[in-house]
Amino acid sequence: xxxxxxxxxxxxALHDEQQAAYEQLKQAGLAxxxxxGKPSSAQLDLSNALLDLPGQDYKDAAxxxxxxxxxxxxxxxxxxxxxxxxxxxxxxxxxxxxASLAIMxxxxxxxxxxxxxxxxxxxxxxxxxxxxxxxxGYDRHFxxxxxxxxxxxxxxxxxxxxxxxxxxxxxTDPAVxxxxxxPTYANPTGAVVSEAVAAELAALETAAPDFRxxxxxxxxxxxxxxxxxxxxxxxxxCAASGHPxxxxxxxxxxxxxxxxxxxxxxxxxxxxxxxxxxxxxKRTIGPDKVNQLRHVRLLGDVDGVHALMDQHxxxxxxxxxxxxxxxxARLGGLDVATWTDPRGGYFVSLDVPDGCATRVVRLAKExxxxxxxxGASFPYGKDPRDRNIRIAPSFPPIEELRTAMEGLxxxxxxxxxxxxxx
Numbered sequence: 001x002x003x004x005x006x007x008x009x010x011x012x013a014l015h016d017e018q019q020a021a022y023e024q025l026k027q028a029g030l031a032x033x034x035x036x037g038k039p040s041s042a043q044l045d046l047s048n049a050l051l052d053l054p055g056q057d058y059k060d061a062a063x064x065x066x067x068x069x070x071x072x073x074x075x076x077x078x079x080x081x082x083x084x085x086x087x088x089x090x091x092x093x094x095x096x097x098x099a100s101l102a103i104m105x106x107x108x109x110x111x112x113x114x115x116x117x118x119x120x121x122x123x124x125x126x127x128x129x130x131x132x133x134x135x136x137g138y139d140r141h142f143x144x145x146x147x148x149x150x151x152x153x154x155x156x157x158x159x160x161x162x163x164x165x166x167x168x169x170x171x172t173d174p175a176v177x178x179x180x181x182x183p184t185y186a187n188p189t190g191a192v193v194s195e196a197v198a199a200e201l202a203a204l205e206t207a208a209p210d211f212r213x214x215x216x217x218x219x220x221x222x223x224x225x226x227x228x229x230x231x232x233x234x235x236x237x238c239a240a241s242g243h244p245x246x247x248x249x250x251x252x253x254x255x256x257x258x259x260x261x262x263x264x265x266x267x268x269x270x271x272x273x274x275x276x277x278x279x280x281x282k283r284t285i286g287p288d289k290v291n292q293l294r295h296v297r298l299l300g301d302v303d304g305v306h307a308l309m310d311q312h313x314x315x316x317x318x319x320x321x322x323x324x325x326x327x328x329a330r331l332g333g334l335d336v337a338t339w340t341d342p343r344g345g346y347f348v349s350l351d352v353p354d355g356c357a358t359r360v361v362r363l364a365k366e367x368x369x370x371x372x373x374x375g376a377s378f379p380y381g382k383d384p385r386d387r388n389i390r391i392a393p394s395f396p397p398i399e400e401l402r403t404a405m406e407g408l409x410x411x412x413x414x415x416x417x418x419x420x421x422x
């Protein structure tokens with residue numbers, strides 16, 4: 001059965017049924033939140049041993065007193081663990097404080113004020129700076145651009161990465177200085193950038209000599225199945241293509257250990273690392289080396305990271321299964337929506353009928369179900385088709401998630417039938 005095959009009377013009957021269900025939903029006094037991809041308390045509990053580390057032994061393997069100043073590139077043992085996970089040389093990886101978002105922000109500000117390696121002038125002196133924004137995408141990337149007056153150009157995010165035909169055309173404009181990409185389990189679609197697309201990005205001939213790929217590998221080890229999807233080696237691909245300075249690779253432990261007290265990472269070419277550390281060294285005398293040391297002692301090695309992420313998967317995978325179960329049961333037979341079934345990451349991307357996303361989010365809010373604003377996954381918060389809704393299943397307990405998804409499905413059906421009835 002599909003809405004397209006129903007008669008007007010049948011659509012009216014379905015609408016009335018959903019309207020009645022929605023009224024019951026509003027009377028339930030719900031206060032549910034599936035807006036952001038925050039780890040649940042159960043996930044955070046997996047790393048509670050950090051609270052007792054590093055104990056009284058606060059010296060790292062080199063004998064450095066981690067309580068003191070210095071060490072802008074960070075703990076070498078932690079860099080060794082994550083260099084392997086991120087497929088970068090240890091000497092081309094820097095560890096920072098808790099948020100990779102802060103490093104992204106610094107990279108943009110440094111480029112605007114100082115220019116990058118290969119820049120002819122600081123970006124702020126350019127007539128216009130343009131970034132390509134594969135969408136649906138990560139709203140915080142877009143917020144940084146908006147904050148600093150960088151023009152955003154929407155590019156479709158496909159199953160294997162950004163629409164490369166559109167990218168190839170866009171980079172003939174010298175104002176295009178960068179592209180945002182979450183390469184593995186993209187936010188919010190769960191897409192994975194293929195090796196072929198990564199290689200094409202690395203080899204692109206761009207009008208701007210200082211074009212940068214902001215490769216935000218936020219979910220590199222965040223698998224929802226036993227398959228450990230490998231992220232393309234963008235640093236190696238760019239170097240092999242003659243564009244070694246093109247990639248800026250970001251990552252963090254924010255959804256591995258403690259979300260608010262993790263460790264961030266930046267990888268790139270040797271020249272870019274020297275550029276970054278030279279500038280960031282004016283902002284800080286060094287990162288929180290005590291926190292980095294306790295992460296070394298908690299995680300141990302690459303296998304320790306994978307073992308911890310397997311525990312995360314045991315908590316997360318059933319929640320994602322609930323999302324699939326409810327959407328399939330409630331919406332699957334009516335052709336009113338499509339959604340992703342990701343192999344990893346933190347989100348499910350839901351597409352409702354064109355022109356309905358804002359209405360769905362408003363209905364859900366009035367029923368006590370908080371969703372990310374419609375359009376949040378697009379530059380300037382404007383979804384040109386008003387259809388995409390980002391679902392974040394990680395934080396609520398599973399029964400609350402089920403209730404929220406059932407309510408969301410009711411809102412989708414109500415909005416869709418309203419639209420059909422005019």
